[in-house]
Amino acid sequence: MPPLPSVSGERVVRALEKAGFAVARISGSHHIMRHPDGRGTTVPVHPGRDIAKGTLRGILADTRMTIEELRQLL
Numbered sequence: 001m002p003p004l005p006s007v008s009g010e011r012v013v014r015a016l017e018k019a020g021f022a023v024a025r026i027s028g029s030h031h032i033m034r035h036p037d038g039r040g041t042t043v044p045v046h047p048g049r050d051i052a053k054g055t056l057r058g059i060l061a062d063t064r065m066t067i068e069e070l071r072q073l074l
Helices: 009-018 053-063 067-073
Strands: 022-027 030-034 040-044
Touching: 009 022, 009 030, 009 040, 009 053, 009 067, 040 053
Parallel strands: none
Antiparallel strands: 022 030, 030 040
């Protein structure tokens, strides 16, 4: 398994938008993303901070994406 990239929440939001997700709502610093097929996830967006590795793995699991698919969208 390739290593996870260190990315900010804003970059993950943009990558998911390229994959067809849209920001359904924002609750504080968390962007709730939904896909038309029903998949959804929450992305924490904190300026100047990268997403924790475990959180990023959870986002990938929620969206049913692989690390390689995420890398291509970044």
